[in-house]
Amino acid sequence: DVKVTQSSRYLVKRTGEKVFLECVQDMDHENMFWYRQDPGLGLRLIYFSYDVKMKEKGDIPEGYSVSREKKERFSLILESASTNQTSMYLCASSSNRDYAPGELFFGEGSRLTVL
């Protein structure tokens, strides 16, 4: 069964802490994405990567960074967590085959609360 696995389902952190969210996919997908989802704001793209070592800013990259050292792993880093980063974080992956780039497979999500 194809899978995108996010390391933590629920996290509670304090303001100013460094936070790591890990995502691993087992589908040999080229593309990986980090979104956050907030009520009324929908899915917003933070960062994405179309290849190993490659990363591109999405719509809301401020306060975040990413790392993709291996094809299957895409990490999201909050350098200094703030309360406005309390959210559901969703990792997704997709293939470059045909139209497949829009066919995203999502992980279960990581709900982050920053106090």
Add this chain to the structure above:
Amino acid sequence: QKEVEQNSGPLSVPEGAIASLNCTYSDRGSQSFFWYRQYSGKSPELIMSIYSNGDKEDGRFTAQLNKASQYVSLLIRDSQPSDSATYLCAVNRGAGNNRKLIWGLGTSLAVNP
């Protein structure tokens, strides 16, 4: 004007009825279109993709695309309470490394037993 627009709902239908969900988009050059289902507290799950004008059927689901009118719709036949969820429309804009998936805010569907 949002790039991808959906009625937020909630859309309420009785069990067994047809649920019709609509989505309009602004970029005439968009090539591929997707419907995702998201249950409360869960992550989105792809249920339909459509790439050419017309209808595409998969079980109880039919996606309809009209590029001239810039809308894509999802019909759910014989709606079941288990279909109660938020349905997200997504549109792929651009091509190659300039492509971008644009999301609607979703339509909430409630199927009443």
